[in-house]
Amino acid sequence: MPGRRDWDEESQERYEYEEDFAEFEMADGVNGRSRRRRKSAAWRSPAAWLPPDVEVEPSRRWRWRWLWIAVALVICGVCGFTGAFAAVNFSTGLSLSKDAAVTASNFLAALGTQDYAQAYRYLGPPMTLQPGAQSNFIAQAQRYDACFGTVVDYKQVEGTTVVQDNTWSSTYEITRSKLQHSYRLTLTLQEDSNHQWRIIDYQSEGADNALAPSQPACQ
Numbered sequence: 765m766p767g768r769r770d771w772d773e774e775s776q777e778r779y780e781y782e783e784d785f786a787e788f789e790m791a792d793g794v795n796g797r798s799r800r801r802r803k804s805a806a807w808r809s810p811a812a813w814l815p816p817d818v819e820v821e822p823s824r825r826w827r828w829r830w831l832w833i834a835v836a837l838v839i840c841g842v843c844g845f846t847g848a849f850a851a852v853n854f855s856t857g858l859s860l861s862k863d864a865a866v867t868a869s870n871f872l873a874a875l876g877t878q879d880y881a882q883a884y885r886y887l888g889p890p891m892t893l894q895p896g897a898q899s900n901f902i903a904q905a906q907r908y909d910a911c912f913g914t915v916v917d918y919k920q921v922e923g924t925t926v927v928q929d930n931t932w933s934s935t936y937e938i939t940r941s942k943l944q945h946s947y948r949l950t951l952t953l954q955e956d957s958n959h960q961w962r963i964i965d966y967q968s969e970g971a972d973n974a975l976a977p978s979q980p981a982c983q
Contacts, residue, residue, distance in 0.1 A: 864927075865932075916940065930955040931954050933950060949966060952965040
């Protein structure tokens with residue numbers, strides 16, 4: 765026979781079962797009788813306290829963050845394209861300036877060696893369009909050498925180079941053998957249709973179209 769201990773354990777289990785899954789309450793019934801109404805076990809279940817699953821809308825913060833990331837990428841792309849374009853133009857400008865400077869240097873070097881015919885080959889229109897332009901240039905160069913001395917040194921003056929479209933100009937410090945002081949000579953070059961740089965104008969201090977400074981004529 766089951767003992768009292770067994771009976772108590774069975775009663776305890778039954779009580780816990782009823783406590784966990786159901787609850788009864790007394791209410792006034794018909795004809796004064798009482799009836800018991802059973803509540804669902806889910807009423808006391810913790811799972812019943814949670815709201816139903818609802819699809820959560822994406823956070824606005826994340827949407828704004830992705831928007832800023834997209835804007836930053838666009839800005840970086842534009843800056844990269846602009847930088848590359850500027851670098852190409854800058855490199856092209858340096859190449860053109862270098863070619864023009866080489867032509868100017870060759871012209872002055874030819875004057876220094878009194879190779880006037882070679883110096884004339886570096887000239888371009890309009891200086892070469894006039895009748896007898898070459899002979900007039902050679903006579904002028906010879907006269908300057910006899911009066912002021914030959915060109916013994918020249919150097920480009922820093923910060924005087926100007927490049928605009930296909931025109932390049934720069935100033936040089938010229939030293940002649942018979943002059944106590946150097947003088948400045950500005951050369952202007954232009955790129956022709958064959959991509960060759962030609963001298964289209966030269967000006968010394970106080971004199972246009974002159975390779976020497978404006979001074980009293982030699983005696």
